[in-house]
Amino acid sequence: MTLNLPAPPGSLSQALAERITAAGLDPGAVVGLVGATLAEDLAGGVDVTSTATVPPDQVSTADFVARADGVVAGLAVAEAVIELVTGGTATAVRPFADGDRVHRGDVLLTVSGRTRDLLTGERTALNLLCHLSGVATLTRRWVDVVGGAGAAVRDTRKTTPGLRALEKYAVRCGGGVNHRMALSDAALVKDNHVVAAGGVGAAFEAVRAMWPGLPVEVEVDSLDELSEALAAGADLVLLDNMSPATMREAVVMTAGRARLEASGGLTLDTARVVAETGVDFIAVGALTHSAPVLDIALDLRPQAGGS
DSSP, X not given: OOOOOOOOSSOOOHHHHHHHHHTTOOHHHHHHHHHHHHHHHTTTSSOHHHHHHSOTTXXXXXXXXXXXXXXXXXXXXXXXXXXXXXXXXXXXXXXXXXXXXXXXXXXXXXXXXXXXXXXXXXXXHHHHHHHHHHHHHHHHHHHHHHTTSSOEEEOOSOOOTTOHHHHHXXXXXXXXXXXXXXXXXXXXXXXXXXXXXXXXXXXXHHHHHHOTTXXXXXXXXXXXXXXXXXXXXXXXXXXXXXXXXHHHHXXXXXXXXXXXXXXXXXXXXXXXXXXXXXXXXXXXXXXXXXXXXXXXXXXXXXXXXOO
């Protein structure tokens, strides 16, 4: 993931950078994203409320607390916010890891540092943590519904601009799998490509001729188009807006010659039925474009001797 965004002063500690790298994310890009989001809050140069109400040398401990049940994702990203806004002086305790199921009242992450800094970074950390945990939570709901049916839940490129790598990471935390990250990772021949090329077979063959080693998925909306895609040699076919009955016919027709992905109009109520048709993947754009946030709050612990 490459982001040309301003970064706050300083850099991540080696330990945190290694944790972010292990998650399949780019620490430099996370720093850039955090810098951009903090810049939105600090456009005027100062947190006027915290500066007025909090003594400059006060140190506090704060807990990130789940206000609802779900699956957590983005703890290292939230910690990166705190680490950068405090100049690396904060400490953290991590009772949970990304991908864990959590319950209302669980303390997900505890941080200690200058109170002003913690409050300045609060909203940025929560915006990212709540959103990514919401994506992971929704993904896990889909995965649980189709569990055992043999179909994997897969995301799309319908992601928030600038957050694709993080959102796709959150999908993985929820038990889903990723589709392509960028347009160069794999070819997806959709209806407009078919129109431009003059047919399903012609579109597939054009991509295969130019990019012989690249994975090619072909979108079809009828069994006739599926037959054409299979004849052309497609090894992955997207079944667009087909009924479960038609999908079952498609699975029989394909007979293992290609993997099949169901897409279009899918809901949690119908996911199990679709998965049981025998398709290999269920594509769910809602995982990233419509996931509600998981409610998480940052609570300062009372100061020693306070009322």
